[in-house]
Amino acid sequence: MAEDLITRTFGGVRSHIAAARGRDPATANVSSLEILLTWPGVQALLAYRLANRFRRSGIPLLPFAVSYLSRAITGIEIHPDARIGPGLFIDHGAGVVIGETAEIGENVTLYQGVTLGGTGFQAGKRHPTIEDNVTIGSGAKLLGPIKVGHGAKIGANSVVVEDVPPRSTVVGNPGHPVRIEGRKVTDGPDADWIHLPDPLQDAVKSLSARIKDLERQVAELSGEPKPDVDEPDNEPKKGRSSAGG
Numbered sequence: 001m002a003e004d005l006i007t008r009t010f011g012g013v014r015s016h017i018a019a020a021r022g023r024d025p026a027t028a029n030v031s032s033l034e035i036l037l038t039w040p041g042v043q044a045l046l047a048y049r050l051a052n053r054f055r056r057s058g059i060p061l062l063p064f065a066v067s068y069l070s071r072a073i074t075g076i077e078i079h080p081d082a083r084i085g086p087g088l089f090i091d092h093g094a095g096v097v098i099g100e101t102a103e104i105g106e107n108v109t110l111y112q113g114v115t116l117g118g119t120g121f122q123a124g125k126r127h128p129t130i131e132d133n134v135t136i137g138s139g140a141k142l143l144g145p146i147k148v149g150h151g152a153k154i155g156a157n158s159v160v161v162e163d164v165p166p167r168s169t170v171v172g173n174p175g176h177p178v179r180i181e182g183r184k185v186t187d188g189p190d191a192d193w194i195h196l197p198d199p200l201q202d203a204v205k206s207l208s209a210r211i212k213d214l215e216r217q218v219a220e221l222s223g224e225p226k227p228d229v230d231e232p233d234n235e236p237k238k239g240r241s242s243a244g245g
Ligand SMILES: CC(C)(COP(=O)(O)OP(=O)(O)OC[C@H]1O[C@@H](n2cnc3c(N)ncnc32)[C@H](O)[C@@H]1OP(=O)(O)O)[C@@H](O)C(=O)NCCC(=O)NCCS
Pocket: 092, 111, 136, 137, 138, 153, 154, 155, 156, 157, 158, 169, 170, 171, 172, 178, 179
């Protein structure tokens, strides 16, 4: 058990330092020992791993004592029961709160002041689930048992209380998507003045289809050959829109 704990702890140290190096440019000219001793995000995650292990072993008091000490030193509060995947990086750290039923996937990045919290006093699952490769900007509050889809970005200071689609960017209060799958979400008026709907043409097109259908039915009933009717070109004209600029 002790050997297993040491192996896992060293593995954890290495992976948390690697995550810091991968996502914090400030680590460029800094040794791993310096990161370990002075990066609060790395320290808080190591403390969480220990507290979580104590908790799962049923040891009383220690998990919360470790968590409490870690918060006092780093300013980051992670509940020992939270579920955190590999590769989480907490940049700067101060003010981060990760609640009891929060779940975090792989390679997630949190900046300072992020809260993964509940909305009230309800019991059970009440904190967010964050999927892989999500980035959450400083000061963002994610509240309730919402799901943040993989690869999503949450803007600094957003307040998010609803599910976030994968690979989208959500900003503001209340948080709303401004990008989905990399494409801008536009709420404004449609500025395509060329390809306007044409109700008259639509009506003629529909009547023409109906007449053709009736002619076919009459021909079938009377035993005559089917009429060869030329379809008018009713397709709307396509071209470059002047609305582009
Ligand atoms: C949201 C963010 C990730 C940018 O994502 P993006 O997909 O590249 O989005 P864009 O920059 O194209 O912005 C899209 C729109 O959202 C707006 N926006 C961006 N971030 C915003 C924020 N935090 N709050 C409100 N609106 C924001 C932009 O002004 C833009 O609006 P527009 O379409 O009206 O011009 C980035 O702005 C952000 O907040 N990053 C967090 C960084 C952080 O916390 N750093 C801490 C370092 S210590």
